[in-house]
Structures are given as structure tokens and as C-alpha cells.
Amino acid sequence: MTRWWTTAALTVGLCAFGTAQRGQPNASYLQALAGPAGLPTIHYTLDLTHPADHLAAITIEAPATGAQTIFDMPAWYPGRYSIYNFAVNVQQARASCAGPSGDPLPVRRLDPNRWAVTNGNCRQVRWQYRVYGAQPLNGSFFQLDDAHANLNGGPVYMYPETAKPDPVALDILAPAGWKVLNELGQLDQTHLWFPNYDIFIDAPTEAAPSFTLDQFQADGKTYRVLIHDFTTPDSNGDNRKALLAGLEKIVHAENGVIAPDELDTYTFFFHFEPQSGDGMEHLFGTQIMVRAGLGAAQGLSGAESTAAHEFFHQWNIKRIRPAALGPWNYEAQNPTPSLWVGEGFTQYYGDITLERTGIVNQDAYLRGLGRSLGNSLYASGYKLMSAEDASLTAWFHDATPLEQETNEVETTISYYTRGEQIAATLDLDIRRRTAGRKSLNDVMRWLWENIYHAPRATYYLPGRGYTDMDVQHAVEAVTGASYAGFFRDYVAGTKPIPYDRYLAAAGLRLACRVPEGVRSYSGARVAANAVRGVDPDSPAETAGLGNDQEIVSINGQAGADINSLPPNRMATLVVRQHGVESTLQLTPAEPPTSACELAPIPGATETQLQLRGAWLRP
Secondary structure, three states: OOOOOOHHHHHHHHOOOOOOOOOOOOHHHHHHOOOOOOOOOEEEEEEOOOHHHOEEEEEEEEEOOOOEEEEEOOOOEOOEOOOOOHHHHEEEEEEEEOOOOOOEEOEEEEEOOEEEEEOOOOOEEEEEEEEEOEOOOOOOOEEEOOOOEEEOOOOOOOEEOOOOOOOEEEEEEOOOOOEEEEOOOOOOOOEEEEOOHHHHHOOOEEEEOOOEEEEEEEOOEEEEEEEEEOOOOOOOOHHHHHHHHHHHHHHHHHHOOOOOOOOOEEEEEEEEOOOOOEEEEEOOEEEEEEOOOOOOHHHHHHHHHHHHHHHHOOOEOOOEOEOOOOOOOOOOOOOOOOHHHHOHHHHHHHHHHHHHOOOOOHHHHHHHHHHHHHHHHHOOHHHHOOHHHHHHOHHHHOOOOOOOOOOHHHHOOOHHHHHHHHHHHHHHHHHHHOOOOOOHHHHHHHHHHHHHOOOOOOOOOOOOOEOHHHHHHHHHHHHOOOOHHHHHHHHOOOOOOOHHHHHHHHOEEEEEEOOOOOOOEOOEEEEOOEEEEEOOOOHHHHHOOOOOOEEEEEOOEOOOOHHHOOOOOOEEEEEEEOOEEEEEEEOOEOOOOOEEEEEEOOOOOHHHHHHHHHHHOO
8 A cells, every 4th residue: 555655745844954943842952962064854754644554654855875775773762671673563665766756766674673775876765664553552662543643753763874863854744633742842833853863752742633731830941741531531620730730849849959951841741541551751751651540549649650750850861861871772772780870769759759749748758668678678689689780681671571481570679669779878878977968969960060061972962971980979079988888789789788777867767577467488479379489598499399380288278378387387388380299398487577667766866857857858
């Protein structure tokens, strides 16, 4: 079928672009990122006019340099550290001269993600293909149907292999009656300019027959809020008003942590849809998917919680960024040991911002932080994996569609939670060392001033990326003390953090108890009599209990709970695997006091109470 490949549909792509278009949000910021004068503009046309078959048509017009032009399709999308091989959804690729003749050009697929066009005598190549977009609605994929188009750039836009630094022009063709908003455009602005490919694909687009678009002003900036609600309607608009009010609190609080953001406009894209829960940071906004309608209480709280995390990313990971993250190699993994900072510190600031703004009450915040800290002292993964290892191996675990079964629950940790634990510990320790004059905020400001505002290292953004050593230097510059041991033991190493030593600065301690219903520790996770995991070096592993075994009986009793066994007393288990039964002897240990919360220290001093107050309500 060739119904989309028409000259009429492409004429809008031939207009002259060279600077940010008049009225385009963040035009001055974009223009400051432009490369040297004279770079050719790569023209894209996105045709969304046939949504029912989930197919978008893309046309790229690029200069023909040399004998051939190679077009690459990204294998992944920044913000989701996983190889997805988006080229699987590319179809009907073809090439022609962009001149008056429109002569077809030979195309050869070089590998799964790359195509070569033989240029012939053409000065400008027209590259056309279609992309299938029936994926789940989330921050990585592309979804096109009669309800809307939600477009993240990675799964849609190829690029000429040598042209990533070149400016990009985009024209969007949407179905009649649909509204369109690109993160770097005004409402229904369909002609846009971007300084390079990396900026281009980092600006998502939503097009739909209907969505709402609100905005508010805070700290001299404009914040836009797009809401597309598939579910429970917010019939009286109360939750919509509450969301806007909550976002204004979050924005104002986080704007004060590091420095005012450099943008004139930031955009929140909210999608309330029962099948999708996600959040994805972008340079000029965020996409947030909530598994409830905005009219439901969980829809509002989910939107606020995710927004507090994603908004802080505009500083941390998007601009103050690990060395490997921008500009990117879109064809392979881009591993970094620093996601515990980029994601983990962001998790910390997102959570504590909710408490500091009163959106979440103080007791709830302290309970949640206490649970996280306590879990790290007992979960087996923390004994095996460091914060740096968790960051480097994100490419194995971040929503990756693995074909093989793994025991990741027992052997891995999250760089989100480990980073938050380290951030909370550092924040309290910096406040203690400096008698409250400094905090983790000052570490982030040091990185902002010395890393992001360093001399521009690449075409992509100002400054350069940081290493873990840069983060250590930032902490030491703020405190005047050495943190070499801290980073060796708790960032690169797996030593348990002695939390009470750090919590005492705020007059707090970890209060831990044995979880309800647990009499002993076997190290086995059991669901419906099936073993779903075994901790390394646990009584269950010693006994020979293994994953996917079925527990037939315990001490002759079918259906007995392994957690109800008394400690230090041998039990006889009959297990079945592949239809064969065997008998094991298991001696559970004393149960760990792994259910923890933060509790005040009796008789805390005025200094401790003041530090706690400044930490929780700065």
C-alpha cells in the first residue's frame, strides 16, 4: 500500500528551518544549543492520519553525502536502560531522490537496525518507512490508535548515521479535529525545530481528539499540564484543581534545591489509564502514566508522587548527568555505575519533597524511609550487589524482556532504593558535620556549577557528564572531610550502612521487630507451596531446597507454612520436582528483626531536634 507516500503530504517538510520557530517554547535555550552555522537541517515529516491500523508514516529528507546514506533505528530509548530493538516494528522502507525526478533509489538492509541507501546522482535523499505502534502505553514506546497518538522519539525516528549533531525540522500531520502538543511546541504547533537529534527524540508528542491543557506560573516560569484520562472521570474537576495545586507546591520546592531551571516552559504529560503505570523524564518535561483515573484518590496521589520524582530529573540525570548518558550510542548498551545518583538521589528528593510540601505527612514519610533502610540490612541482594553494580547491570533488569529465568530477587538490588538510602545518609551526615550550614543540596549545587556548567564537551548539552569520583569530590568539597571510606564501603562495596550512627544526628533511630506471622528464617520464598526463590547461604540453600520445587509436606503436614516453623529445630520436608519426590532436612534460624521504622531517640537534644526540623521542613 502506498497511500501515504504522496507529494502533497510532503510539501510541508520543505519549508526553511534554521532557528527555533517564533513562539516555540524554550526558543532561546534551544538556540544556545545550536551547532556551528552551516550545518544542514534534517527534515522529518510524521504522518498520523491513519490511526486505526496503528501505523505512522515517517519521511526523512537528508543531504546525500558520498556514495550512500545509512539510516539507523535506535535499539533503546534514553531513560529506560534496556535494549528493545525498535526496528522490529519498521516496515515498508523505501528511498527516492528528493529532487524533481523523485527517482527510486536502491536500499539494502545492513543489519537489524541499519539500512543503506545508494545515493546515485541525488543531492537530497528522501527516506520513507512506516512504524507499527500498538505497544503498551509507557515512557519508552509508541502508541497510535483511534483514541490518541503518544509518541516517544526512540521507537519512531531513524537518523542518518553521521547526522546526529545536525539540526532537525519536524512537521506533524494529524487526523482532522485532533489536537497536537509536542513538548517543545505550542498547542497545535506542527512545525518545529530542534538543535540536534538527541534533543529531537527527547521531546514527546501527544495528539488526540481531546485532552485538557492547563498551565500555571511559578518562580517566573510557565508549567503546562496536559491530561488525557481514559478512565474514571474527574466529574467535578476537584482532583484536577488539586493536582495543579500540588504540582505548584512540588515545582516551587524543587526549584529551590539546586538553582532555578533554565527553561521558560516545562510540560507535564499525564495519562490516566488502567493498564499503564510509568514515568519518564525528558529535558523539557515528563510523561507520567497512572493506573487509575484522576477522579480516583489513587489517581491523584499517584500523579503527585510520580511528578515529584520526574520533575527533579530536569536537573539530576538530564543535565547533571552520568558521563555515559548523553550524547548516546543508540545501538548498544550505555552502561554507567552512577544510576544510584541519577535515579536514587532523584528518588530521595521526590519522596522528601512530598513530605516537605505537606502532600504526604511526616509520619508516613518516616515510616516509608525506615522500611527501606531496614530492608537493606536484611535482604540478601544487599550482601551481594553494590550501588555501582546495581547501576551497571540495569541493562539486565530494567524492564528487559528476558527469555531466561533468573533469581534476581535474591541477588540484586534497586539503584533507586539504594541510592535513596545513601542520599538520606549523606544528607544527615553533611548536616551534622557542618552544624546545619550545608546539606546534600549543596552537593547537587556543586555538581551543577562545576560539572553541568563546565566547558561544553560535546554538541549535546552544556558541560560534561560526571563520574562517581566527581560525586565524592563534591561531597568532600562541601564538607571539607574525606568520604573515601564511605564511597569504598557503601557505594563500591556491600558493607551494611550503620544507619543509627547517621540517624542520631536528627534524634532518630531504626526500631526493628520480627514481621508479623514469622517465627523463623529459612531463606525460602514460598507461594502456594511452590518455592519461588532461595537466599544464598541460607538454611534453605544448605538443606538443598531449590527454586521451583513443590513442598508436599512439612513434618508430615500438607500445606504447612514454612515461616511458622520454630527456629533451631530440624524439620523434615518432602518436596517434588519433575514428578519426583525427595526428603530434605531443614533447620530454620532465628527470625530477623527486619520490619523497621524510624523512631525518636528518647531525650534527644535541642541540636538534634533542630537538625531534624531543618531536614524535614527546610
